[in-house]
Amino acid sequence: MLFRPKTFSSLAAGLMALLPFSVGAAEITHELGVTDVPDAPQRVIALEFSFVDALAALGVSPVGIADDKKRQRIVAEYTAVIGDDWQSVGTRKTPSLEVIASLQPDLIIADKTRHSGVYDTLSQIAPTIVLDSLGGTYPDAIEQTLVIGDALGLKDKAAERVAEHEAVMAELIAKIGNESHGVNAQFGVTNATGLWLHSPLSYNGSLLEKFGFSSSMTPQEGEVYETNYVPTTLEQLSVVDPDLLILGKYADPAFTDGWAGEALYDSLKAVEASNVYTVNAHKWSRMRGLLAAEMTANDVLEILTEFSGKQ
Amino acid sequence: MNARHRLPFQAGAISVLAFGVCILSVYGSLMTGGRSDIRLSDLFAASTNGAVILDIRLPRTLVAACLGVNLGLSGLILQALTRNPLSSPSILGINQGAALGLTIGVIFPSVGALVGLMPLAAIGALVAGFMTFSIAGVFTGRIVSLRLILGGVAVGAFASAMVRFSFTLEDDLARQVLRWTLGNISDVRWHHVQSLFVWSLGGTVATLAMAHRLNLMALGEAQASGLGADPRLTLMIGALMSACLTGTAVFVAGPIAFAGLVVPHMCRFCLGPDHRILVPATALGGACLLMAADAASKWLTSPVELPVGVVVAMIGAPYFLYQTLFSKGAI
Structure with missing residues (x-):
């Protein structure tokens, strides 16, 4: 990880405190490469709604969400699990990098189409994984839930939750x-x-x-x-x-x-x-x-x- | 005036060529689209195909033609008024001003509902034109060419920056604005034709009535007023008409650049500088250019359509460059 004290001087202290977590980090392979993610990240930021979906599925509350500055876009089905204790980081298209940095995240989940351009900057703020949400299919979305589970140190729980989901879907498809x-x-x-x-x-x-x-x-x-x-x-x-x-x-x-x-x-x-x-x-x-x-x-x-x- | 100007082509050859181009562009615009099973004979068939050509393609072709008329005439008027061959709705910032007016209406729906989007576009065009003309020194009595162009570039840049700012807003809003700014007529219907046609027809008649005044403007303001045509009045009426023609075009299709610049040049190149001939020729030429561009927009990247504004720029920009590089003293 690269820190630029000049640009992020105010954050340096906060980020240094996170460093011990990166010991024994998991390597997560994503759309734009491989990122070392600390064990069990606690301060997660989701820049697409599908990542919020994955967090809700795994019972993890994010600290920041790109909610398009409209809190109601994070529907009740999600907030029932993740609560309301998260901050808006702006729109999905152009999330505020300053707000993201100020939340001192230890994991950022970004979208390939929307956020590849700011990947380097995001990576300077915190370990960032990039997944293809906007351009992805339904099977991709399931796969991404597993990757996010992996990044959160909840690999088994994610696999379990996906199996549960597939059972629900199988039942619905049987009804159809x-x-x-x-x-x-x-x-x-x-x-x-x-x-x-x-x-x-x-x-x-x-x-x-x-x-x-x-x-x-x-x-x-x-x-x-x-x-x-x-x-x-x-x-x-x-x-x-x-x-x-x-x-x-x-x-x-x-x-x-x-x-x-x-x-x-x-x-x-x-x-x-x-x-x-x-x-x-x-x-x-x-x-x-x-x-x-x-x-x-x-x-x-x-x-x-x-x-x-x-x- | 005509006698002193040597035309590059015979009048007969030009008429035949113009007729051929016109027929080809109408045919091209009517025969392209999302379905490949449409024939010209379907125009009179009481079937789904007939509905496609009557309800969808014919209004679109007419809208393209009207846009060409409006933008061409607007450019012609501006070039005559300012005695500057670079004048056109897009270079003087009038297009972008109209787009900004529209964008304000889209972002603040209450304003849009109160004033109406079409008047907002016309107001935007007028304000931008007013600003450019003030920078050029119209109100001190004399237009400085360089200041006119630079003023237009500045006003246009400011307006399009404001329009672009809206791209950073919400996805849905950004997509609406983007669609407009690219110059898009992919889903127009008869009611669009109605709102445009009145302006195109009225604009052509009014510009034709002004043709003599525009000819006098070409002699210079002092001579024009010496011959009984107050240049300030010509300037005011002309600017107002140009803004209305541009505003209505932008309202329907978004700011289409180059049409207003290139078409009057092309006509002047073929027919000489007399506005009594140039006005109908520019109207026809503009209509042909836009209909041909409409056909190309549907056909080039089929089945996904290109915005017609992009195609016009693809045709217009190289021609303009050619004129700039090879004309002797005309530009």
């Missing part, structure tokens, strides 16, 4: 049975100005696949907002034409609401058969992880019950 087979389902988020479909490469896409749905989106190459979260016009949506359209709406009226009444929109399979369902955009789109997937699964179960009833 083969109702989802051959059904083309598509999730997308819409705000006031556009629609973004979550492709099979995205977290939600892969989760729907796990539930047995299929997708007719053609995979794209490029960066996250081309491959995973694909901006989609009505004309492009009419090519995907899913049987089941699940929308998370960030605005009211949402952009897609403006399409109602247009001939092309009304001719979509999902619209014709009234199979457009609205879900909580925040829980589906921004949250990823074990707990989030279980919440999503319950929504899917409800949607599918209604969908099957119409067939």
Whole structure:
């Protein structure tokens, strides 16, 4: 670890106190390399909601969260476990490095897409591990929970919790049975100005696949907002034409609401058969992880019950 | 005026070329999009394909055409008013001012709801234009060319810095603003055409009515007032029109650079400096450029669309560079 007393002089004392912990540290392999993490870090900062999900799954309370400066974005399901004794470190996109440093963390969990640029700076503040949350799939999110468990010195507990989660999911999938087979389902988020479909490469896409749905989106190459979260016009949506359209709406009226009444929109399979369902955009789109997937699964179960009833 | 200016092409050749380009850009813009099964004959078919072309592609093509008209004319007016070939909505900071007006409306929804986003864009354009013109010394009676361009660059830089600041805000807000600032018309419908078309048509008629005044401005302010056209009045009406044309274009599509700069140049290069001919030519040329850019934006990186503003810059910037490097005294 590198300390720059000039830049972080005020922190030097605090960080020195943490040094003994780095003796016998665990080596954690992550997206941007290998980081020595002290045994059982106590002051953890999570820069994405899925990392909060992992902490909640493992019963660890963070000291700082990039909550987009809106505390309610850390939902009750999380705060029930991690409590309210954490500070906001700003937005996920541009978290405040000063606030992060002032919290004297001993582990920072950062996102590959959002925080690779500040990885060096974060690493100077505290051991930092970088995981692909925004660009990752559902299996990736599970894998990341295991990595975070490892970093927290809770390897066995994480494995146990993941096994528990998989049992819950297996039960839900058993309930779904083969109702989802051959059904083309598509999730997308819409705000006031556009629609973004979550492709099979995205977290939600892969989760729907796990539930047995299929997708007719053609995979794209490029960066996250081309491959995973694909901006989609009505004309492009009419090519995907899913049987089941699940929308998370960030605005009211949402952009897609403006399409109602247009001939092309009304001719979509999902619209014709009234199979457009609205879900909580925040829980589906921004949250990823074990707990989030279980919440999503319950929504899917409800949607599918209604969908099957119409067939 | 025409007699003294040697045109590089015959009038007949230009008409044929203009007609061909126009037809090609309309066709290109109509025949590209998210679906590949659309034919021109679907325009009259009462089917889903017919709906695609009528509800989605036709309004988009018309919006592109109107944007081209607005931006081209705005640039033409500014170049005549300031007697500076570099003048254009983006170089004088007017585009960026309009974008800032819009961004304020998006970030503070209460302001946006109170004033309306389109007026906010026009107000932003006006304020930016006013600031640039004041820096250039319009209100002391004389425009200093260098100060005009530098003033525009400063005002534009300030406005776009403020717009960019919004990128650091929340994801959702940032994405909305980003979509605007790139120049995007991927989801326009007939109501956008309605709001733009009035301005494009009115703008063309009004600019045509002003063509003589613009010609006089080219002689210099002293001569213009000697011939009975008060340059201050021309300046005021022209600036106001330019701001409105730019503001409405930015409201629908975001700040599209280079269209306002390049199209009047291209037309002047082919047709000479008479504004009575330049006004309709610029309107047509702008419409063609934007429709062609719209076609390219849908086709180049298909199925993901490029923002049309990016394509215009890709076409406009090299042409402008070519003009700058090889023209003899025109710029």
